[in-house]
Structures are given as C-alpha cells and as structure tokens.
Amino acid sequence: MPPWVDFEPFIVSGLALGGVYALSGVGLVVLYRATGVLYLAFGAVGALGALIAWQLTTRAGAPGWAGWLACIAVAGVVTLGYGLLFGPALARRDPLIKAVATIGLTLILYGVMDLLWTTSGGQARSLTLPTDNYTFTIGQIQVTWTQVIALGAGVVLTVGTAAFLHYTKIGTAMRAMANDRDITATLGVPVRKVEAAAWLGCGVLSGIAGLLLADLVALDATTLTFLVISSLAAVLVARLRSIPVTFAAAIVVGLVHDLLTPIVALSNYRDMTPFVIAAIGLLVLSRHQVIATSREEA
Amino acid sequence: MRATLERAAQPRTRRAITRPQLIKGTVTAAIILFTLFGLPEFMSLYYVDTMTQVAVYSMVALALGVLVGRVGLVSLGQVAVLAVGAWVAARLLFATTQPYLLVVLEAGLVTMLAGTLIGLPALRLRGLYLALITLMLAGGITVVLATVNFPNGGHGFLGYNGSQVHIPPIRRPSIAASDPAYFRYSVIIAIVMFALVLAHIKTKPGRAWAAIRQSEPAALAAGINTWFYKLWAFALASFITGVAGGVLAGAIHYLYSINFPAQDSITLLAVTLMGGVFSLWGAVVAALLYQFLPALLNNWGVSADWLIILFGVGVLQVLTTAPAGLADQVPKDLARLGRFLRRRLTRGSAP
C-alpha cells in the first residue's frame, strides 16, 4: 500500500469527478422521473457540445465564454429536440424501449462526431478552462478552481434540484408525473410543458458536464460518450429515484476510481469501479423484486 | 363444432407440407448452397474474409435476437461475451492440440457457463435494469481484457507474454486452412447454430418464451417458471456467442482488445433491431449491415461513420414504427408487390 500522501491529490480529483457525475446523475434522475426516459445519450450530447466549444475557441478564434455558451446551448437544443420529436411517439412504451431509443440518438451523435472530429489521425485535442490556472493549496495538495467548481456544481445542483422538486409548481408537477402521467394530465397539469422543461434542463446539464469532463478527463468523443456509465452507476444505486443517494453514490464512484490510481495492483482495473458499484447495487436491488401487473415504473 | 373437434381428435397425422413452406424451404436451401459453393468462386479474398465475418456476427446477432426478440431481454454487451468466447478459444488453441471443432464447442460451453452464472442473479431484475447490468458487466469485461490481454502463445493461465516479439497466429482447422475453406467452415457452423435456435423455437422453450414475451404475469399464472426459461435463453445465447467467438479466433488469427470495443455492442444491437429480431433471416441481415456494408464503403473510400449515423436513425425508426424490423417488413412488401403484379397481369389477359 502506498503512503497516505500519495493518495491526497487523488482525493481532490476524485471529488471533482464525483461532483460532475453527481450533476449528471441528478439530471438523469429528474428526466427519468418526469418522462420515464433514461437518457443514455447524455454523455454523447455533452461530448458534442464540448467539441463545438473547442472548435469555436481554438479554430474560430471565439472567446472562451462564447464557446461554453455554445456548448450548453447545443446540448440543450439537441436534447430538447429529441424529447419533442420522439417523446410523444414512445410515451406509452416500456422504459426499456425508451432507453434503447436514446441509444439511437447516441449512435447518430457518435457518427457525426467521428466524422467531423476524427481521431484517426492521431491528434489529441484538449479543452482547458481558465479556472485550471487558478490554484490554491490545502495542506500538501494543490487544488484547481476547476475542481472546486466541479464539486461545487454537483453540490449546488443536487440541493437545488431537490428544492426545486419540492417547492416549485413545475417541480411538484414532475414528481406527480413520475407517478402517473395520465392522471397528472387530467389534473390540469401542462404535462407537455413540464416534460419540455425536464428535457431542456437535462440537456443544459449535459452541456455543463461535457465541458467539465472534457477539461478534467479528456476531450475525446468516445471517452466522453461512455463516461455517462459512471453517472449511470450512481443512478442505478439510487434506484432511479433518490436524488441524495445519487449524489452520494456519484461521489463514491469518483473517489474510489481515482483513489485506486496509486495502488499498483489495482490501478489498471480502476475503470471497473462504476461497473462493480452498479452491479452490486443492482444485485442488492434484485432481492426485492415484485412482478408488475400494471404499467408500474421501474 | 362437434365435427371440428372430432376431426382434430384423430391422432395427429403427419401434416402435409404446405406450398408456402415448400417455397420457403427451397429458397433457403438454394441460398445456402449458393453461399457455400457459389460465393467464394467469384469474390475476391477481401470479400471472402468479410463474408466470414458476416457468418461470425450472424451468430452473435442470432443470439441477441433470441434474447431481444424471443424473451424481450436487451443485452447491451454482447460483443464482450463474444470476446470471452474468443479468449477461451485462443487459449485452448495455443495450449492444446485439440481439434478445432472441439475447441469451438468448449468455448461455447465455457461462455454458456459464465452467462448462466451471471444470469442466475441478474435475471430477477426487470427489463431496464437487466439491460443496464449487461452494460455494466460488459464494461467490466472490456476493462479486464484490456489489462489481461488476449492469449498470444505465452504460458501461464492467461497465456499472454507481454515481451514476446514474434506472435504466432491462431491456428485453423486442417481441413479449412485457406480463406475460402474457412469461410465455408464458418457458414456451416453458423447453419448449425441457426438450426439449434429453430429447434428451440418450435418446441417447449419457444412456446414458453412466446408466453413470457406476451405477458410475464400471464405466463406465471399458466405455471411457467419464467425465471428458468429466461435463464435458458440466456444460456443458449451465451453458448452461441461463445461458439461465434471460437470461429472468430481462427478467422482473424490475431486477437486484440481493440477488436472488441464497447461501442460495438451498441452498434450490434442497432443492426439486430434493424434486421428484425423475430426472424432468423434478420440475424443475417444484421450481420450484412454490420460487416459487409462497412467493408464495401471502406473499399470505396467512404467513411464508415455514415453507417453509424444510419444505424442510429434505424434504431429510432424501428422502435417508433416497425418493431419487427426489415426482415419482417421486406417479405411483406415483396408479397404485396407480388399480389399487385399478379392482379395486373391477370387483368391484362382477361378477354
């Protein structure tokens, strides 16, 4: 076992990563509860946004903030567009079908990204946020403001979303719709509008997550598309329901993953962290299964 | 009504083969014969290799079709299962001198065992969660394989020697060493796998799967142990995919973890949906989309990314409109066209 001091930098990076996973996880859970769709394209949309930001800032000479705005806007619009186009058509179907449909979107985005920003030439791209350059130290550990923002965003969004769901009209409507869309509609709730809000919100979050992950991890279409799996792990442990548990699980996924880095024997396997955590979470879940006879949510 | 029942109550005599069945059988036999003996004659080696891949992946699509189409289980990690089968086959081929066919069978059985063990707890989960757990497991396997690597003739349990300079190719069966011969070998194994699935569909498990697909509560109420039959489907699918892995090992001679990227499982699911999960021909269509079209485009210098986009669109189209996929839709369209033409022709000849 390496000495404690070797772990210290990874605590910070793990927390930062966990923060972004939490932000993504919360977005996924809220969308799922409002629409029944597990948005597997979350990572791909964020990746697209990040690549567009990169293109604008490094190739078209646009200022940094314009790139970030474009990223978030594109992510939001694509997600909202998908929700408006395919949401109604699949509204009555099983959550599994709805999730598989988002895989269709993932493939489209993935193909587009590889076409426009291919990596086969061997060129590696990177996206750096200005906050990377501002650091401070806690004890022996150097912390960048990007990492602070990542963790902070995760915390703020978790708390904010929980508050939003409980104290605002739209939030309460989303909670009602998670229970039963049709009954909620008959209560006079503008179901379509609420859904659109959920889609847009989730899209915006995917753009933010895309930017942060592109900075913290890598600006690579494949990597960013499949990083959604880490958030999925957190979301699954939370049974697609609890926001606080999503947050906690996401932090754990991020921390464990990075903390395994200095442990030589396990370091190569650290990418398995989300899988192992999710598998354990799901198998614990499977002990309490009840056969659904009506269209109950997963 | 009495008469109907009395007639049916007669001991079940061998029913005469109906005309549509005869036509279907003849066409199938013709296609098989042509594939085995005609195709390799006028295809370049590049395409012979491609069609061998089509044979391999038609088995994987077949397995996926059993899961998705017959039982409604979505696997998001079938390519990882293929990798396991290929790994086992490669290890055995290097370490032993067993005949190739036996190795392929063993690869299938080991994969089936692994699939069954995973299925035991996993199959108690509902649709979406089950799909996600296959994604998670596949991801785990991918990471392990990237670290452990594929056997390359080295010693030890893993059979991998990292510092080896000259890597021996994975051997082929002595009767099928050349590329066209190996192509035929793969096709025959694929046909056996298809026959195995057909045998399942027409008998008790197939009927149980139909009941589960329709409604799990109703199946349970009919006394069907749904978990057991799902496990059976899982085991069958794992076996077939493992066999495919064994065939793949000999086809490409050298295995690397980049041959089995995570996104391939997603793409494979997409083409299987597009090809049609209810019909066996759908698996062949899926494999053609998955291997033949990219090879074609590659030859013409067009990026395969366009296909990825197409597959994404295909998934959305299939799920929102034609759940049975192309293999179901095209024959229906052809039949309609046939009827239209016939009417046209008879009208023309009327006095």
Next chain:
Amino acid sequence: MIEVDGLTVRFGGVTSLDAMSLTFEQGTCGLIGPNGAGKTTFFNVLSGFIRPAAGTVRAFGTDLLAMAHFRRARWGLRRTFQTEQAIEELSVFDNVAMVHEHSGLNRGHRRRDVLDAIEFAGLDADPEAKVRTLGAGQRRLVEVARAVVGRPRLVLLDEPAAGLPDEESRRLAEVIRRIPEHTGALAILVDHDMSLVSACCATTAVLDFGKLIASGPTAAVLRDDAVIRAYLGVDQ
C-alpha cells in the same frame, strides 16, 4: 373452500386491502365492488404477484401464500386477466396445452384434456388455428379453456365478459356457472356486470376501499343498502 384471514396489502401509503377476512365455500362465488376496491389486488395476491403485509390464505387446507407463484398453477390455480392474454402467434391448441404441460399433468391425456377444455368453453374454432386469426369473443373463450383445462382447484375470472356483446356474454355466463360441476373447482368471478354475477354466482362478496362490506347469497347482497351506497356514493 378458500379461507382468507386478515389479508392486508399496502402500496406506498395506500391500503389496497384492509384486513379482509372471508370464506369462499364452493361453487361459483362473485366478488364485486366499485373501481379500486381491491378486487384485482386480491387476485394478484392469490396469483403471487403481490406480497401481503399481513394475513393468510388457506385453499383446501393448503397455505397458498407459501407457494412460489409459478407453482400455484401446478397446484391447481388458474386465472384469466382483464386484458386478453392468449398468445397470438400460437394456435388455440398450443395456448391451452401450455397450461397443461406446465402444470405437471399427464402427457398421455394432454390431447384429450385440451380438446375437452376447448369444447367445454364453447369455442367453435379449429384448434390448430392461430389465435391472432380469432375475434375478441373467441379469444376470451381461449382464456376460459386455459382456465379449466386439466384439474383446476381454484379458478379466478377477472372481468371475463368485458367488452363482449350480450349474446356472447350470456353464453359465457352459462359456461362459468358450470365450471364447478365440470371440474370440481371453486370459481371466483370478478365483474361489474350485475346480471352476469346474478346468473353465475350463488354467493357474492363485496369490497369497497379494500374492506369487505357484505357477503352472502347474491340476490340479498345486491339489494343490500351498504352495497348500493358504495356503488352510487350516496350518503343516506
């Protein structure tokens, strides 16, 4: 007979069944009540899809709840569902035979038992015909055949006549009434059609908001004030 004792089911804050205690003696028994009263929940408990929070069910002396759900068919529990469940891609024969083969019944008698069940249900169709070629009424009869094939002990019928025209409803009523004498099973019929319930069931129980509010001879129950109030929601 079926003895239900203190059966309670809770679903996220809602009590679907509230300490239901009732005995079904024999023959065909009706179970009625307004929508959401808990009738289908009760069936789901019997089928094993829902675990009750409390209570027991003893069927002909056996503790039904202790059995795994798919084993109950082997024991002799049969059920039809509100939405039709006959498997479209299989033939009528295969649909009914499936129940037979998964209930551990004698293979040698299968053909005879299946055809017998089809005939009893009054289904006038080629047993080899695929169910997808049949009309709604005939599909219901396939369900009934599946419910009576072999040696059923307890047959649960959940709104079997829903959506059927009068003539077919009446014929179905005849079939349902004869289930106990033909198979020796006890049948429980859930339905909203009072004429169907009157025609088939000697005794009837009434649920409202998960509670049992009346039970006894059908005619008397249907005239009971409490029952009328529950259906009309009238406060008297």
